[in-house]
Amino acid sequence: MRASCEVFVVCGIGGSYLGARAAIEMLNGLYGKDEIEIIFIGNTFSSTYIAQVLEHIKDKEVCVNVISKSGTTTETSLAFRLLKQFMEQKYGMQESVKRIVATTDCARGTLKALADEKGYETFVIPDDIGGRYSLITPVGLLPIAVAGIDIDALMDGLQQAYMDMSSADLNHNPAYRYAVARRILQNMGKDVEMLVSYEPSMSMVAEWWKQLFGESEGKEEKGILPCSATFSTDLHSLGQFIQEGKKVLFETLLLVEQPLLDLTFPTDEENKDNMNYLAGKSLHWVNQMAAQGTLQAHEESGHVPNLIITLPDMSAKSFGYMCYFFFRACAMTCYLLDINPFNQPGVEVYKKNMFRLLGKQ
């Protein structure tokens, strides 16, 4: 795949794209350090977005990975039909087949049937792994590998976390401590959790996390509403509410010790901007001081409780470790509410209405 494309288009929604996108943006950066551009489609009905993607890729070498466990998700099927026709027109039938890979159930669904009929290479999503936990199956691993990221390192991190978090002892299991802390905070009236990072390239990690917790926990009129912010950017929008607004939320800080890259702030002889007080300092240090100052402001005068999760760095191994931490914590925090973390009955309701309006039989 890497040898034959400039653009790798991932077509999927929810658990079938969020994890891969979170990993790729965090590990490669927003302006992609890798030579292959990864584009996500099939996660919206927006005509503007879909048309813009097709326009953007029209003169580039393209490969496609369509991902759907059920094989019937409308957003994905709609975008994939357009992509399939685009590929067939661009490359002809034979070549397009070599450039399309389907990740789906081993037997069920229209995508599986279509892939078999066309002869696409397929990867299997194991039956017992639900969408939002599927990042560590080919759903996530194929796009992440095509993005040039070391998936063995990612799985090493995950395995390490599995070993570290298998203890039933709360004192030795950080995932369970987080799971329990969430329940204690909710019992104190905190119905909203804001996942905060200081790295813009981790905003998709927050989107992935929101789906994981929102879809796992939000049932039977229970659960904590997951929301997210990137600081210090959002301190200039949401900061006021957090500091002085209604006391409904707690923050979970997702901090990074070693950034992917750092810069030293330069001195300026003229100092017209009065910024020389930072000369010689690392930008990451400035970011850390912003985090420290904000934590103090929110906790001490804002009375907003903060949980802190620290990643040692922004490596594939740490990403894998973090994923398992959140998987395990999510399952436990749901069980503490007597909720099944692995289903999502509520998401069917909008589909019924939409299908009626679209005239689907």
Ligand code: PA5
């Ligand atoms: O977590 C889930 O189960 C969902 O978010 C699904 O991943 C999402 O609805 C996409 O489903 P599918 O992979 O069947 O197209």
